[in-house]
Amino acid sequence: MSLSDLAVRAASLAQRFQRIRSRTLGLCVGLSAEDMMVQSMPDASPAKWHLAHTTWFFEQFLLGRDPVWRPRHPEWHYLFNSYYQTVGPMHARPRRGLLSRPSLDEVLDYRRRIEDAVAARLHAGLDEAGEAIVELGLQHEQQHQELLLTDIQHALWCHPLHPAYDEALPSAQTSTPATGMRYVDGREGIVEIGHSGDGFCFDNEGPRHRTLLQAHALANRPVTNEEFRLFVQDGGYRESSLWLSDGWATVQAEGWQHPLYWQDDLDSAYGLGGIRALDPAAPVTQLSYFEADAFARWAGARLPTEAEWESAAAAQPLRGNLLDERAQPPRAATGDGLLQMYGDVWEWTASPYVSYPGFQPLPGALGEYNGKFMNAQWVLRGGSCATPREHVRATYRNFFPAQARWQFAGLRLARDR
Incomplete structure (x- = not known):
């Protein structure tokens, strides 16, 4: 050079x-x-x-x-x-x-x-x-x-008055219904996932490796507020059979009745713009892994694995409702094909946060950045409305413990074929 x-x-x-x-x-x-x-x-x-x-x-x-x-x-x-x-x-x-x-x-x-x-x-x-x-x-x-x-x-x-972070943020309320949920077949067989080639990646994104995908399908968009509201109204937070054991214990101990920031009327929620009416067509957010998993059971589906998610996302353009200068609220899905793979809400996966085959942390103190947290956490993919636009990519692995619910996290359904 x-x-x-x-x-x-x-x-x-x-x-x-x-x-x-x-x-x-x-x-x-x-x-x-x-x-x-x-x-x-x-x-x-x-x-x-x-x-x-x-x-x-x-x-x-x-x-x-x-x-x-x-x-x-x-x-x-x-x-x-x-x-x-x-x-x-x-x-x-x-x-x-x-x-x-x-x-x-x-x-x-x-x-x-x-x-x-x-x-x-x-x-x-x-x-x-x-x-x-x-x-x-x-x-x-x-x-x-x-x-x-x-x-x-x-x-x-x-704060008892629920002040807004930014009152100028637009309301997420929309009269446009969400694109009807349908399932899109994913790849089956041996695929490669993980980062390779040029450009930055964190150490936990590699090495690139082969993995086997069974026959499956992904929902074309994330679950919406309206769909999750039906789960709440159907008694989803009161039905123990839908929940993992630790999840049900958390629901009982914390008194969860709906997603974090939702008001008890189930028609409004607190966001960066203050308390606003829920947009029924926008992706539901501020969910824990436990809530995402329980909803998937209720819907007769499951959460995708991170390999299923990445295999699908790698073929999609990297665009979406991501952070530029100010965070915009999650928006309703529009268009055809797989929608909102990037931005709006992080998507919980069924994959525990563990190392890839051949993983090597960075040398020295920087090796503490990711590897030592590969314990009792679950992987999320895709970025959110608060993720900087240039920061996300198909191989990016976010991770949080199962009870965490203050992030912009939602879910996309998957099914076996």
Whole structure:
């Protein structure tokens, strides 16, 4: 590669760095310092912590490679490390909402200083390993952009007045009925899944490998609010035979009666735009794996495996209702063929989150990024309305425990043929 090509690549990476970092701040427009300190549950984090942690990532893993680098606030390493045990201890995750200091202004100043230092490194030129860390850091930041949205939505929902994150967001209400659900035959036989070739992927997306698909079919679109409302009205949350044992125990312990954020009238729900009427034709969202699995049983179907999902999605154009500058609510499906494979809602699969054959984590501390979470979690596919558009791909594997329901997660049905 010539020097001019290297310069162009470095400039492109620097531009992406500034654009993605700026978008994170843009998602916080309209939030007060008080909003950004709230931690509504142990699984969520304050917006201020997201801003600081994504900055710490670049300081720790990129700037910290230089032996002469001296952190301005070395004690913040303890505050903003998330789960990287090999680089040191960290503040307990459930207590992130207690970090009133540093202040928001100090965190914003920290972001600016680290951004300037990273930009200087990019301008001077990084080796291949350094560029790979910047790319991973940007992908990591995009993950936190989605988490920032889902976490602030949960925090504001917990407020007794249910204030909106963004009152200007359009209502999801529509008079257009959803495309009628039908089943599309999937591939049968030996197929290849997993990432290969050019472009970024997380270590858990590979290696590419062969797997066997039995005869099956996928629903042409995700399950809608109206379809899930019928499940609720039919007593789905009261019928133990529909639920996995742990799921039924969770329903009883937590008193679940409908999806998270739905109001008891079953006609409205809380979203980023506040409490709005439910769009009956839009994909149902904020479901746990337990709820998705129970609905599939009630419907006489099942959840697709991740291999079935990826085999179908790989042939679809990568477009959909994904995050640009502001998150739009999930929308009704329109068109022909397999719809909404990308965007709107993450789709729970029947696949546990485990490693692919031949999986190798990244070397060093970055090997903690994915591999150590391959335990008691389930895979979701496809991205959501809060997933950055350039961040998703057919091989992307999201994962959450079965009881998690604050993400934009829904389901697509599958059947054996």
